[in-house]
Amino acid sequence: MTAWVRDLAGVDRAAHAGTLDPKVTGCLPVLLGDATRLAQVFLEGAKEYIAVLELHRSAPADTRAILDSFEAELYQKPPRKSAVRRRLRTRRVYDLELLDERDRQLLLRIRCESGTYVRKLCHDLGLALGTGGHMGNLRRSGTDPFDDRELVSLHDLADALAFDEEGNSEPLAAAVAPAERALRHLPRVTIPENAAREVAEGAPVYAPGVLAVDPAPDPVTVGEAGDETDDGEGAATPSEGDLVVCLTPDGTAVCLGTLVADPGASSGEVVSLERVLV
Incomplete structure (x- = not known):
């Protein structure tokens, strides 16, 4: 497949x-x-x-x-x-x-x-x-x-690619999701652009570079357009050992990492790098 x-x-x-x-x-x-x-x-x-x-x-x-x-x-x-x-x-x-x-x-x-x-x-x-x-x-x-509810058949994908070759990209955009969609269920750590550049070179995330920490949506539900919604109930604050995604303020995924310390700390490493995504 x-x-x-x-x-x-x-x-x-x-x-x-x-x-x-x-x-x-x-x-x-x-x-x-x-x-x-x-x-x-x-x-x-x-x-x-x-x-x-x-x-x-x-x-x-x-x-x-x-x-x-x-x-x-x-x-x-x-x-x-x-x-x-x-x-x-x-x-x-x-x-x-x-x-x-x-x-x-x-x-x-x-x-x-x-x-x-x-x-x-x-x-x-x-x-x-x-x-x-x-x-x-x-x-x-x-x-x-x-x-x-989000399944796409091989027939639909083949049709979407054919439409794309003819100049109509809408079916393909509906069939193939942006990579960030695979991360929507993870806790999120927002970091500034300058920290993102260092992470892209292999550096971990340090406490001074954390702008915000958002829990994973719980539960995640998917609407007709594939957008997540969150009723705000049951969302748990990420704890040490959790896999998190680090994002820039504009929502660009920078890396996957493991939370190793309190992100509210004043110093020290808080996210250990697992995989650079940029």
């Missing part, structure tokens, strides 16, 4: 934000050109899936309570066919919602940490329910900060 998009767009570099297994549909952000530098962002973000859990026997009466118990940090070992080493690891399930139940099928909405194996989760749910079970259909409905 990524190679097709790269060739359609006629660019040298492309990257994706998380593999979709065969027969799995849904949200697959593709990064083009310099935007490939943002791939790290998607390792930090959550993913959301709509899954069908096929039970081997009828569901018990306490199904919802058992599902709720899986909203936790879980131990998982990658499946045998996985491309990564099969080592026991932990992954967090943030939300596990039963959307519908029919016969021996449960329709689930799963919001989880990146790298969670939903197939393994479905197997473990079947064991906990006492029925046995396996994953049926699976759709990735979101990869922070994008969701499946």
